[in-house]
Amino acid sequence: DIQMTQSPSAMSASVGDRVTITCRASQDVAIYLAWFQQKPGKAPKRLIYAASRLQSGVPSRFSGSGSGTEFTLTISSLQPEDFATYYCTQHKSYPLTFGQGTKVEVK
Amino acid sequence: DVQLVEAGGGLVQPGGSLRLSCEASGFTFSGFWMGWVRQAPGKGLEWVATIRQDGSDKYYVDSVKGRFTISRDNAKNSLFLQMNSLRAEDTAIYYCVTYGGYEAMFQYWGQGTLVTVSS
Numbered sequence: 001d002i003q004m005t006q007s008p009s010a011m012s013a014s015v016g017d018r019v020t021i022t023c024r025a026s027q028d029v030a031i032y033l034a035w036f037q038q039k040p041g042k043a044p045k046r047l048i049y050a051a052s053r054l055q056s057g058v059p060s061r062f063s064g065s066g067s068g069t070e071f072t073l074t075i076s077s078l079q080p081e082d083f084a085t086y087y088c089t090q091h092k093s094y095p096l097t098f099g100q101g102t103k104v105e106v107k
Numbered sequence: 108d109v110q111l112v113e114a115g116g117g118l119v120q121p122g123g124s125l126r127l128s129c130e131a132s133g134f135t136f137s138g139f140w141m142g143w144v145r146q147a148p149g150k151g152l153e154w155v156a157t158i159r160q161d162g163s164d165k166y167y168v169d170s171v172k173g174r175f176t177i178s179r180d181n182a183k184n185s186l187f188l189q190m191n192s193l194r195a196e197d198t199a200i201y202y203c204v205t206y207g208g209y210e211a212m213f214q215y216w217g218q219g220t221l222v223t224v225s226s
Binding site: 032050053100 | 166
């Protein structure tokens with residue numbers, strides 16, 4: 001199984017901060033990598049697919065990069081509505097696996 | 108607009124069964140792989156199962172193999188998850204999701220349905 005490891009697991013940040021979340025795969029997943037945002041009590045929402053393609057309707061302050069085993073999600077200027085938990089997932093091979101999540105909290 | 112609406116969750120005793128359904132609208136259901144993802148209370152996301160457009164291929168996470176069965180009815184734009192021999196660790200919100208290539212991969216999610224396995 002491909003293990004997905006996110007770092008950090010949690011972070012405190014302020015509005016306007018640049019935020020970077022890392023996702024590492026235990027094996028090469030090429031660009032079969034997506035990022036999701038989840039707010040309490042809500043279903044996850046896809047932000048990025050194919051490692052770097054921005055989902056339609058998602059603000060351009062979100063960006064994704066990487067390929068192979070190391071990926072990053074960057075929020076260029078954190079907004080109040082961005083405080084949430086973020087997950088990466090790989091779909092290169094079964095079983096599909098998620099990272100453990102990164103909770104972005106108010107500093 | 109794409110809509111995925113799950114139903115069928117509830118409280119069930121350990122060893123019991125439950126059948127979840129997901130009604131899809133706003134897209135060509137028969138053209139997409141579909142799947143289920145779950146989230147235990149306060150925990151992260153876990154992929155459960157996926158099914159090919161025509162139902163000919165199905166994949167499951169190891170922890171549910173032999174107990175859960177994913178199926179679909181393209182004529183009714185519906186996805187199902189038959190869950191047997193339920194365990195306490197199956198307690199979670201179950202989400203219906205689109206799957207497939209890069210673009211469809213978990214692009215759309217339902218609102219989720221809560222399954223609680225407890226005596």
